[in-house]
Amino acid sequence: MHTTGEPTRIIVSGYPSLSGTLLEQLAQAKAEHDHIRKRLMLEPAGHADMYGAILLPKTELTRSGDAHIGVLFTHSEGYSTMCGHATIALGRFLVDTHDLDVFPRRNEIKYDRDTKTAEVNLHCPCGLVRVTVPMTSDLGCSDPSRPVSFISVPSFATGHNIKVNIPLEDRWPELQNRDSLTVSFCYGGAFTCLVSVEELGFGSSGLRLPVPHDSLNRATRILKGVINQDPIYQKYMTHPEHQHVGFLYTLMVVDKSTGRVSSGCEGAETGLCYFADQQVDRSPTGSSVAARVAYAYANGELKIDQSWTYHSLVSNAANGRGRFVGTLMEEAPELYDQDIMLACPVRVRIEGYAYYVGLYTFVVESADPYGHSGFLFNRL
Template identity: 55%
Template structure:
């Protein structure tokens, strides 16, 4: 038996496609993850409680790394059954399972058009090409709700066109807290703060909750030249502190579901710099620390949605205005910025878990590319890689 046959016949084989969006990886797990049951949020709960070792196996070393990101394909959800979605997904990272991810959505959209394996994507044949725009619409059910994705294609619609951007419209986004002042007691202060006893930040929702803080508010000059280790240490301590603040906890209550009500990320922003693609009215840059202080290489699509909603709430971003959002990577290569536009406003979010919210819909666009295909197995007695590890766990 050759190695390829050994991998294919392994009972615990996990099959993946690797892609990147502005340098941020998406490992698409299309076969081998245990079958889950119930609503998508219930399936997310099952994945967290029963199969977290498999998440670690896929994301962490030796198969992945601390900043790996993944999308697990889920063929059966309540929105797939109702016909609203073509497929579901669970987003995963170094710390668990998130509720929304823009960069992974862009990558997943291309893959769903390119695959024609009905055992992988049973509803692939339901996708219809628009001959005028040469695009295909794909509806993806994420834990935050329905994501409407538009993928550029070849004329016959059988393959995605990597030369044109993928676009998506996520669930309604809103500003949860504007100019929130957070006291920083002496024992929580850091050197760059230079003795200031508070910081000001915003909180916004774009499928997940983000605390948005200007780099200068943290005591750094900006994001044009930054010590990632220094700012990363500041953000790591700050996130844990913010999660315990009553005003922050109140802002994080999503009207519809408690399971969406957590602080996913801190986005450090610099509105003074940013690669500006044609057609954009302006540009800015963000440095996103998410999950267990992972650094997003991309401009962070779900946070772009949140930032557009926040800017709109502040009166800074009218509907139909195109704005560009950058990461350190897109600035470095002068390509890969995400652009965004508000396409609908005046949406009322209501529920039993939090106050009503005025929300908007945001269209985000960006490009993703393939990097490889993999099959992962675990050999007998391989304790080291069965659940994966991080070097931080080994050195602590």
Template identity: 45%
Template sequence: MIRALARSNHDHIRRALICEPRGHREMYGAVLRPHTELTETGKAEMGVLFLTNDGYSTMCGHATLALGRFLVDSVCDDWSDPMWAGSTFSTEHGHQSNQITFYRERGEALLRLHAPCGVVRVTVPFVAYEDGSARADTKRPVSYLSVPSYATGVSVVIEVATSGSWPELGQRREVVVDIAYGGAFYIVVSASQLGFPPAQLNSLTKPTLAALNEATKTLKRIFNSNAELRAQYLQHAEHADLQFLYGVIVTAPSAIDSGEAASENSICFFANEQVDRSPTGSGVQARVALAYAKGELKLGESRTYHSPV
């Protein structure tokens, strides 16, 4: 609801913040919304609106991790503060009474973030100091449990016309991709399917980045121009507003020894060909669901995702 309202009535604010001269092509934003339909009914502690160079994304794991620490720090002033009985957010609109739950014994705070895709449950470690203050513990990782993620298409063949190709594809006229949802919909495609040697993703150069940008932009355009593909693979059971292709993730085996049995490298082009510095939180969610659907990952197993950026 808030995302649609911002897009229709307040987009000048996003453009002023994200676009030049104040912002830049890769700028990303998160606007806190204390009052949403879910915070008002006690189903979330805070709402958030994510901003991109093209509009409003529906989920961002990277921003969720940062917001978790920010929100915990914003209320961690003193153990004697009423927040420990029921933490509060102070805003220009008054007092927000929804509670962050602090578990003092294990040093973790739990909060529910109302993102456009739904409620994301965030766990933020914190440290209590002798003077009575507390802050998020930057030595321990923030984690979150997101909305249900799932694969909608495995080994989907996308036809590429001669006039709509890119140089690295050569004479091939088909690209095999996967499609999955992790709070947003993604095409997941190997570098080799796009015509790039996988090693180029592990030692990324500016020319390779520019060529990948052109290939993913073309692939996204081809997919979006095909109503049948969109109808078949961008299905969301609850919200039609989420049924759009957000990004293209290019993958390759990782050259980094992470100590994990399964390790992948990837680069994500989202919104208007914006490049993500991280492996993309919602993209990782989609890829985990995809790996499970393909039988490559079992419940309880872990996988590490890297980014060359």
């Protein structure tokens, strides 16, 4: 499937069984079966920007009845703690499949006949995510003409206008004579660093097409490396309950001057997301939408029940089609930690559209020197 052009390769059969809690299954997948992730994400079966989902029928939250199914999110470098675009795609897929071998608790899904929607509770590595999927009038299958939405885990801001010093040998030309820039940090299932396109030195061109991809890739790679290598910034990637999410996953370049405003929204902005090992998200990035809404709330820019439109380069190129909408739903005071957060955490609803593109069967021949673990051409 794809969400605003960003792929989600959903593994429906053939993956080995995992056991234990969701995080224990994640550790087992890394230790024993990571070659399968590489086969499906990397070349020749995939590419540097491929994304995937491994379904987990049994987790501690499916056993307790809180979740219908669990998931591991995969990419070319490894695994994600949260993924909004894949959650939107999985919402449609899970209500459309009736294969109980793939989705054993499929028949427990509840429907709202008034709104023509179905509710799916998805256990992600960051926690429980509640997905609302629009259905056709007869409730027979998902309705692609209406957006899927989900309520993310409590999201919060951790740093505002934080100065980052760039070593002389690492400075990119667009910085000109500056030796530092300012960024902000927030969390929406994964930690995101926000930096404006102007701070990076690309204010004249912004994120209007055509975008200087090579130069932006270089600048963001350097900036993310500086942040990850200096322990002074680690405090901005701290979660009060989950240590396993405590790292910088996403660097989001933001252009608040670009993007069409959707109906019912207060405004719009565009982001260019670099995640994992410089993968570029084609979608507006759901986890970062949750994080950006929480950051806007902490700064007094958004209030409860207000919405904002978030675009990617792809949605802008399609006249706004494929945008995500983030809505500030409510505070989550039970998670509030004043030593970590700039304001009370919030729950955010994110909505977007996902579509099917195909059904594949992958094989590996024993004589194939590239089939076992794959490769990336730009990393040879």
